[in-house]
Amino acid sequence: MDDKSALIPVILSGGAGTRLWPVSRRAHPKPFMRLASGQTLAETTVERASRVASQGVTLTVTGRDYYFLTRDLYQQGAPETEHHFLLEPEGRNTAPAIAAAALWVESRFGEDACLLVQPADHLVRNVAAFEQAVTKAHALASEGWLTCLGIQPTHPETGFGYIRAGSAIEDRGLSIEAFVEKPDLETARRYVESGQYLWNAGMFCLRARTLLDAMAEHAPDILAGVRETWQASSTDQEPLELDSVRFARVRADSIDFAIMEKARKRAVVPVDCGWSDIGSWQAISELYETDALGNRVQGEGVLVDSRNTFVQGEKRLVAAVGVDNLVIVDTGDAVLVASRERAQEVKAVVDELTRQDHESAVFHRTVHRPWGRYTVLEDADDCKVKRLVVRPGGVLSLQRHEHRSEHWTVVGGTASVRVGDEEFDLGAGQTVQIPVGSLHRLENRGQVPVEIIEVQTGSYFGEDDIERLEDIYGRA
Missing domain, CATH: 3.90.550.10 (Spore Coat Polysaccharide Biosynthesis Protein SpsA; Chain A)
Known part of the structure; x- marks a missing residue:
């Protein structure tokens, strides 16, 4: 060679x-x-x-x-x-x-x-x-x-x-x-x-x-x-x-x-x-130690009179009584219960969710973005509430919405905000209202994450109701 x-x-x-x-x-x-x-x-x-x-x-x-x-x-x-x-x-x-x-x-x-x-x-x-x-x-x-x-x-x-x-x-x-x-x-x-x-x-x-x-x-x-x-x-x-x-x-x-x-x-x-290839929940479960009854638990779980069962809980306690040979996965916004032998068939669930145009086929409650992440705290017909975490140097796109207004409350850090032609800084406890159709952008020029509670109100809250005019990450 x-x-x-x-x-x-x-x-x-x-x-x-x-x-x-x-x-x-x-x-x-x-x-x-x-x-x-x-x-x-x-x-x-x-x-x-x-x-x-x-x-x-x-x-x-x-x-x-x-x-x-x-x-x-x-x-x-x-x-x-x-x-x-x-x-x-x-x-x-x-x-x-x-x-x-x-x-x-x-x-x-x-x-x-x-x-x-x-x-x-x-x-x-x-x-x-x-x-x-x-x-x-x-x-x-x-x-x-x-x-x-x-x-x-x-x-x-x-x-x-x-x-x-x-x-x-x-x-x-x-x-x-x-x-x-x-x-x-x-x-x-x-x-x-x-x-x-x-x-x-x-x-x-x-x-x-x-x-x-x-x-x-x-x-x-x-x-x-x-x-x-x-x-x-x-x-x-x-x-x-x-x-x-x-x-x-x-x-x-x-x-x-x-x-x-x-x-x-x-x-x-x-x-x-x-x-x-970590191609199924059966393969994932084999990465964890088993107890005397063949159970494996990742996160917080309680299994009573149960055997050969894998539990993964991310957000809350998962308990099971008298079950055998199951996979139970809880992500906080969705729960999967499947027979271990049929764990490969989970794809059929995603196919059905896709057919229904269900958001959980695509997104978690927490969604990662180039500027940081957001977590959906409430998703109702008349409002949607998110917690945004913007990393130092992170910049949301200059954007506007046709169907919703937004209200931002800063809970941590200092946010540099533009609404329309006006630019200003907001500190913890300060708020701003963004009317429907208004150009707006949020930037973190500081050294610590900026945390925002965003309340959306209007007739539609889908991610496709974002018109990006400028974006440093190439998404405009």
């Missing part, structure tokens, strides 16, 4: 994680979930990526809606690393995302640099084993192999795709004979017993030039569309936002279907690193 070959971790962060509702929602998906350790999956992923980043650089492909919170979490998880972001205007699956990342890596580190692609929402418990596998995968990728990290299966699993491994490539990995779709249970048992199959975890190590050449051969339309998007984008900006019109025309496909199932020079590095 060329010791000078750059290795750039590429983190793919998108999707709603609907099987983990009500904690994971469209506006606050799975990478932002906090684990038993107190860290989010995004933080653990970027920590792991930073340990193998040869240039001290990571690249994350995500959407603008998730950019600001991801950036802030990265500063907690890996503050010494230089983090870059490639923003997709919409999700087009992994092949276009990885192609765009390859163009970014090629433009900054050359065509021989390697991408280490991994999802933002997977868990790896044994980081040392992961690093050893990455070293082998990097060596293979530097020699032109399209390389995967394959997880040693611990049980027959019908929810994952599999990789059928072939002959050894020295002592670094194995050739790939085939990618296999999710099997039924009996087939999965045969795969595990044979010792020839590995789980496909969606982690790849690929030289930029090799990947782009393979895409030109097997998915030329995707590569052409991504190149056209790249050329139309402002590629020297940070974060780099892909041109929305051209990217929307790119065919959506996974990297597995578009490239890996068709390419010739493919390799897999087996690894046993305590990997989990």
